[in-house]
Amino acid sequence: MITNTIPDWNHQGVLPPINVNNPTSVDRSPYLVSITDIVLRFGTTTQRKGILSGLLTFRANLYSAGLIEGFQWIDGSFLENIEIIEGRSPIDIDVVTFFHLPSGKTQQDILSAHPRLFNPVHTKADHHVDAYFVHLDSNKLELLVQHFTYWYSMWSHRRNNQWKGYLQVDLSQIDDSTAKANLDEMKDQGGQQ
């Protein structure tokens, strides 16, 4: 996958919807990025490192449950300069996982085996992740489009209608191991609180 560079926050403290420094490039929201870049870019405080750690554990649990193919849209105040905008740390990270089911399994099989992994109430408590899911193998393509449209419309604006960007990252066990190593190293080094 060819990834984009995560753009800097604009003066409003959000990711710009397009790359203003190179507006005719393919860089536009949702930016296709690697999980390692997310860790390196946003792991700036203890709170943020804790949320990233939760995200990696959440993703590891998805792999254990058999969801190894797909991608995630990542958004929320975690991607904003919320420390400056609202004078607080982010509480969690918003994630929609677009997934393929492992062959021979149904959604019910997987939910029964992992009842806490798919309910946002539990994922927030367990992993600091506000998690939602969209099954990509649906034969109702119109419904899939509606799903995408809903999330895009919800996530491409702040509540004050300000347009903003967000990220897309593949599910990838290999990338996650690198990201985890980076995060562990960053934790050891401390950093801004």
Next chain:
Amino acid sequence: MNINEYYHLQAEKTTLESLLKQIPEVNVIDRIGLETRKKEVEDLIASVSAPTREPIRASLTFRGKPTVGSHGIFAEFGAKAINAFADAVAAIGASQASSLGTRGAIPNREEFQLLITGTALGSFGFELEEAPKDAMLFPKESLIESAIEQTKRIMKASLGTDDDLTEAISEADPRAVETLRSFFKTIADHEAVCALDFKGDVFRFADVGQVRRSEGRLSKDNIHEDDKIFNGYFLGVLPNHRNFEFKVIGTEEVILGKVGADIEDANQINQIVGKQAQIKVHTKQVGTGRVRYELSHYSENSD
């Protein structure tokens, strides 16, 4: 929560209901997040009272020398012009409720605060919105609505006849009229014109000459105000419209005017109809237009 956020939540609830209707029951993983989100949205909606109305909005745009098409506006002019307009709206609004005095702070200035919420394109200018009182919802009544309405009315009348303008400024304090004149002067001095879009009705100056003429017509030299005393007798009063007629003794003149706010019960005047009385009126006349009278005091003559 403001009304936009409230509507967004309601729209999201409808969308989620529609999505959930279409997602098969067996797709339990797809459904669980959306069901949780729907519950969150419903709880949020239930936790606030429904906003009663939207904030009052207007857009003020400029054309002419200080603007570069629909691209931008020179900052120095933009700041001056928007400040002068905000002052005019506040003064005209405040004068609807009380006298402003000749100097000092505008009474209840905070009731007429405007937010700049965006840039208006086409020509170039500003989207304006009434500032929320408690950073959340808006009260039922807006003083700004009538303030902007009246400001636009005077702007329109400044291009009309002397009688139109006399009528439009009849209830505005002289200081409020002066603030609007000052706004006209600011834009004319920079060779600009403006357009005010409020509630779908647009007022616009066609050229700088029009702005100059309007500025001149609102000047103190062109607006004559006085207090006068007349003797005679009332012919009658319409208590709800608060209009009176008064026959001046020794002349054929019949004065038609408004009963001023200082006289609470206008109907009381009907009890002395036909009796000799003395009245004090405030007169206002623009240019050579019709004189407008406002009754400020009356007394029955004993002799």
